[in-house]
Amino acid sequence: MTIPSSVGLLAPVRSAACRRLLAELETAFRDTGIDAYEVSPRGLEGAAPGGPDILLCLGGDGTMLGAAALAARRGMVLGGINMGHLGFLSACGRDEVPQLVATLADGSYEVHRRSLLEVRRGGEESHAPTLALNEVALMRSQTGKMIDVDVEVDGCLLNRYHADGMLVATPTGSTAYSLSAGGPLVWPSAGVVCLTPICPHSLTNRSVVLPDSVEITLRPKERRGRAGQALIYSLDGIATHPIALNEPLMIRKAPEQLKLLALPRSDYAARLRAKLGW
Numbered sequence: 001m002t003i004p005s006s007v008g009l010l011a012p013v014r015s016a017a018c019r020r021l022l023a024e025l026e027t028a029f030r031d032t033g034i035d036a037y038e039v040s041p042r043g044l045e046g047a048a049p050g051g052p053d054i055l056l057c058l059g060g061d062g063t064m065l066g067a068a069a070l071a072a073r074r075g076m077v078l079g080g081i082n083m084g085h086l087g088f089l090s091a092c093g094r095d096e097v098p099q100l101v102a103t104l105a106d107g108s109y110e111v112h113r114r115s116l117l118e119v120r121r122g123g124e125e126s127h128a129p130t131l132a133l134n135e136v137a138l139m140r141s142q143t144g145k146m147i148d149v150d151v152e153v154d155g156c157l158l159n160r161y162h163a164d165g166m167l168v169a170t171p172t173g174s175t176a177y178s179l180s181a182g183g184p185l186v187w188p189s190a191g192v193v194c195l196t197p198i199c200p201h202s203l204t205n206r207s208v209v210l211p212d213s214v215e216i217t218l219r220p221k222e223r224r225g226r227a228g229q230a231l232i233y234s235l236d237g238i239a240t241h242p243i244a245l246n247e248p249l250m251i252r253k254a255p256e257q258l259k260l261l262a263l264p265r266s267d268y269a270a271r272l273r274a275k276l277g278w
Helices: 016-032 043-047 061-074 092-104 268-276
Strands: 007-009 037-039 054-059 075-083 110-119 130-132 135-139 148-153 156-162 165-169 193-197 208-211 216-220 229-233 241-242 249-262
Touching: 007 016, 016 054, 016 092, 016 165, 037 043, 043 061, 043 229, 061 075, 061 130, 075 156, 130 229, 135 148, 135 216, 135 249, 148 165, 156 165, 156 193, 156 229, 165 216, 208 241, 216 229
Parallel strands: 007 037, 007 054, 054 075, 075 249
Antiparallel strands: 110 130, 110 249, 135 165, 135 229, 148 156, 148 216, 165 193, 193 208, 216 249, 229 241
16 A cells, blocks of 8 residues: 555543543654554544545544545545554554554555445435445434334335334444344445344244345335324434434445555454453
């Protein structure tokens, strides 16, 4: 790979451990001739096109999910140093930082491309679509309340689900909320999306794996006169938005891809064993 000329360091949680690591990384990268500096999501969003070649997050998966859409739209490589709990998306842990710096300095790092979901409400074609790396979730704003939702695939009705909610997940998101809801584990490079009902009323309503060339439409319906109960959809469990009854939520594979940083010879099977306790 190309040796980066600059690395942006994103550390939204300003703990003492993060501050120490920031200082360590700035010194280590400076010694290799790579310009490394602290950035903020707001600063990058408002900046002119360009920015650092690599955006390196100090934190957990939540930190990386919050930066994924920005990195994908700007074409930046997104990496992570796991300082959280699971760290499925991170390139390395705290103890592997010297190896990470060395691989960036000699260009031996790997970049894996991950698909994202493009999400539009109703007929808002004039509005910029939103992106999700893991999943889109449709549910009631009041937890514990079920919804009825019609699911269409390329304009054809698949089923009306009666459940706590509906998930549409990417292969990357198959190890997140979708897995907790009973969805399948999917290899990251597989060209599919997973449709999973959350706690469905019918035991025959299971995950459906679809090619990522389809467009999925979720259309929430009135349930037994409960039209006044608010509905929301969330992107990666971070951004939430209201949605009205009968308003279609259209989901398809985004044209953008996320470029995800990895150490050389990374092994996804080994990652599954380590992170899932196999």
